[in-house]
Amino acid sequence: MFEIDFNDSGEVVLSGRLDAAQAARAQSFLDGVEGPCVVDLAALDYISSAGLGVLLRTHKRLMAEQQGLELVNVNSHINDIFCYSGFDKLFVIRTV
Amino acid sequence: MIKKYQRSFDQISEIVADTERFFTDEKIDPALRMKVDLSLEELFVNMVNYNTETEQDIKIEMRPIEGGLEVSLTDYDVERFDPTLAGEVDINAPLTDRVPGGLGLYLVLKMADSIHYEYHDRKSKITFTNRTAAWEKGQDV
Numbered sequence: 127m128f129e130i131d132f133n134d135s136g137e138v139v140l141s142g143r144l145d146a147a148q149a150a151r152a153q154s155f156l157d158g159v160e161g162p163c164v165v166d167l168a169a170l171d172y173i174s175s176a177g178l179g180v181l182l183r184t185h186k187r188l189m190a191e192q193q194g195l196e197l198v199n200v201n202s203h204i205n206d207i208f209c210y211s212g213f214d215k216l217f218v219i220r221t222v
Numbered sequence: 223m224i225k226k227y228q229r230s231f232d233q234i235s236e237i238v239a240d241t242e243r244f245f246t247d248e249k250i251d252p253a254l255r256m257k258v259d260l261s262l263e264e265l266f267v268n269m270v271n272y273n274t275e276t277e278q279d280i281k282i283e284m285r286p287i288e289g290g291l292e293v294s295l296t297d298y299d300v301e302r303f304d305p306t307l308a309g310e311v312d313i314n315a316p317l318t319d320r321v322p323g324g325l326g327l328y329l330v331l332k333m334a335d336s337i338h339y340e341y342h343d344r345k346s347k348i349t350f351t352n353r354t355a356a357w358e359k360g361q362d363v
Contacts, residue, residue: 143238145231145234145238145263146231146234146263146267147231147232147234147235172256172259172260174260174263174264174267174326174329175264175323175325175326175329176267176326178322178325179322179323179325180322182320182321182322183322185317186317186318186320189317203256206256207260207329210313210329210332210333211311211313211325211329212311212312212313212314212315212320215313215314216317216320
């Protein structure tokens with residue numbers, strides 16, 4: 127189960143499992159987002175390389191205008207994946 | 223557990239459900255779930271994406287081993303491609319040089335405790351293991 131939507135503060139909220147089967151839906155949503163953009167990952171249980179690709183593609187698009195994604199409420203499991211992938215050097219990441 | 227899956231991303235949710243059931247039935251430490259789910263998905267997706275010449279299902283096998291589990295994925299009618307020889311990813315590259323894609327097998331090689339590749343008769347079998355940190359620590363004593 128994967129969900130993506132805006133919360134009342136205008137942040138993007140991802141929840142559930144962002145895998146290869148859900149990546150296209152996430153990309154379609156994030157293609158409509160303008161920066162700077164905060165992405166709340168508190169309820170994200172899982173992310174694979176397909177999901178990482180969605181975040182990277184969106185971040186690169188927004189950074190072209192010096193406005194990227196800020197990833198907040200990142201749990202330790204997801205943060206491990208970010209660190210293995212070098213995303214900790216590319217994004218502003220705020221862990222739980 | 224031995225089961226075959228159609229060559230579709232839609233099968234990922236079923237693989238996840240079957241993995242969860244296997245962990246419960248075999249009392250595998252849940253701490254291994256994230257690593258196993260990630261390696262399973264990346265290897266399955268790689269087979270779906272890069273072997274488009276066949277409609278044969280992909281076989282997944284799981285079995286408990288001391289301290290963890292062993293997982294195998296078998297693909298049929300396929301060219302040789304050894305994922306253990308996948309190139310390194312420069313995770314220190316600046317954003318301008320990073321491109322989406324290419325991280326999947328890299329993450330598998332990081333997540334799995336061991337990975338083995340076999341190829342014969344146009345059949346690829348990839349086997350990986352994951353064991354708990356507690357078991358690994360016990361082996362060091």
